[in-house]
Amino acid sequence: MHDIRAIRDNPDAFDAALARRGLPPQSCPLLALDAARRARIASAETAQADQNRLSREAGAAKGRGDDAAFAAARDSVAARKAEVATAMAEAEALDRELRDALMELPNSPLPRVPDGADETANVEIKRWGALHNQAFTPLEHFEIPGVKPGMDFETAARLSGTRFVMLRGAVARIHRALAQYMTDLHVDQHGLTEVWSPVLVLPEAMYGTGQLPKFAEDSYQTREGWWLIPTAEVTLTNTVAGQTLEAAQLPLRYVADTQCFRSEAGSAGRDTAGMLRQHQFEKVEMVSITDAATGEAEHARMTACAEAVLEGLGLPYRTVVLCAGDMGFGARITHDIEVWLPGQNRYREISSISYVGDFQARRMNARYRPEGGGKPEFVHTLNGSGLAVGRTLIAVLENGQQADGSVILPEALAPWLGGRLTLTVDGTLA
Template identity: 55%
Template sequence: MLDIKWIRENPEALDAALAKRGAEALAQSLVALDEKRRSAVQKAQDLLSRRNAASKEIGAAMAQKNSELAEKLKAEVADIKVTLPAAEEEERQLSAELNDVLSRVPNVPFDDVPVGADESGNVVTRTIGEKPRWNHAPKEHFEIGESLGYMDFDRATKLSGSRFTVLTGPLARLERALGQFMIDLHTGEHGYTEVSSPLMVRDEAMFGTGQLPKFADDLFKTTDGRWLIPTAEVTLTNLVSSEILEHEKLPLRFTALTPSFRSEAGSAGRDTRGMLRQHQFWKCELVSITDAESAVAEHERMTACAEEVLKRLGLHFRTMTLCTGDMGFGARKTYDLEVWLPGQNTFREISSCSVCGDFQGRRMDARYRAKGEKGTKFVHTLNGSGTAVGRCLIAVLENYLNEDGSVTIPDALLPYMGGLKKIERAA
């Protein structure tokens, strides 16, 4: 959430940022609403102050035996007792209205973010590795998985409907191996602390990281009012909600390997074949909690950690800087890692690493206090996939396909595969 004080002082900057995102100007309406709220606050405060002052004046008037003045003051206090609740209710309603509007305003992009309307405005930052060179024709992952006999969409549909997959045997183990490899790399070499956290959260947690109220349709909700997490970013970031951290303990770096759940409400008809866009998928998430000064450098570090996963797997990929029109709601800058998929003859996103400034810290009321200082500041947060396990599985299948239809296991995954070096057709 943006700071209304900053908006009052920088209305042109807000509208310019919104224009870069392709959104309508809001500064004037936000400032006007805030003026009404501040006026209501002042009215309630003035009434309260006058009631307290008049109550003291009643005592003074009675001490001076000025009954006429005392009665007049009593009548004034009685009137204030009637009007004050209405003034306080107006203040509460306007504050709630302002907070609701502010909660739907996207974050302000950094100045170095390329301006563009959609993904066509994204910029290639770097490209790593090379496309595989074969004598045989590439295939899409679902062709490979079904041919091997270990990827079953019909049974998944029988169990749960569309956008689910059943993996068995060595493909199920390969999925597990990928997740274990990622979490071991990030905890063992990259300094992240592994966390096992709930998969269901309250409204407050979803609000804190920006999923609510704007993206409720993209989420799954339980019958008792909890939400299934669309990403472990929600739980890892909210670990520090409503807390005041000591500055010297920053940055905090968390990682988790969890299922994620998304309704894919806005993707009707997209990627319906295979397991590219699922309602349920495994993801290794990275979250950093930092101060303002460290956030940009932490963004580069986090992105490098996610890139290392793909490097160790020997996958060809590129790192993109997202433009303003393609960037997420809470981000100030985002790098997407796009892995090469031979079966589709294109790059597809496999990780997204974002720096959010204090946007989430403000929503969560998460702060830090510098040593020797009385005041506090909102934490700055970052999140990224390190990486999406299902899409990584797709990339391994398509890039390590052999001419006979088998799939070679990348060297980095061999310690997790129980001696299996190649996945071959089921007998």
């Protein structure tokens, strides 16, 4: 959420940042709401001062036995009290309206974020790994003979509808091995703290990270009022909601492997084959909580953590900086990592790593005390996939496929697969 004081100080810069995201100016209506809110607060304060003065006059009149003056002052006190209540109620309503309006607006891009309206303006900053030069036409993951016995879309559709999958046998074990490999790598080599978190959260948590109110249709809500998390970013980031940390506690670095749930609203007709885009999927999520000075350096570190997962698996990828028009709602800058999928003959997103600044912290009221004292400041937050497990499974299967329909698996998975690194044509590990 934006700071209305910053908008007051520089409305042109605020509108220019929104323009980079393709949005019209918003400072005028926001500042009008802000001015009306402050005017009602001033009216309440004036009426409160009059009420206090008249209360003293009433006390003095009663003390000297002047019943008429006491009655007049008492009536004036009651009138001012009603004025205070009315003005404060109006100020609170305007404050809610202003807060609701601010919650609908996306974060401001960093100056170094490239301009552009969509993914065609994203800028590649890194490419790693040689593309596999298979001497046959590669198949998509769900078409590979060795994969078919362990990837059941028909049963999942009978149970849950479209965009679900049931994994069995060796494929299910490879999927689990990938999640364990990622989590252990982040804990053992990258210094993240592993967290097991709920997948059902209260609305406040979704507001805190920006999924609500704007993106309610993208998530699922139970009849009891809980929301199913679209990513563990929600739970991990909200661990500091409402808290004031000490600077010495930062940075906090977390990782969690959770089920995630997304309605995929607006994605009708996109990636309907296979398990690339699902309503339920597993993701290893990274979250960092930092101070203002180290946020951008932490973003680079987190990007390297996600890239290390792919490098350890020997999967070719490229990293791009998203342009202002293609970034997510809460981001100030985002690196997308795209893995090579031979079956599609293209790179596809497998991780988004975003530096959010204090945008979420202001919504959550999460602060820290600077070293040496001073007024508490909002923490800065970052989040990123490390990685999406299902999409990594797809990449491993497609890049490792052989002409006979088997799949050679990455050496890095050996500890979790009992050393068996071939998915045979009949769907077993050997």
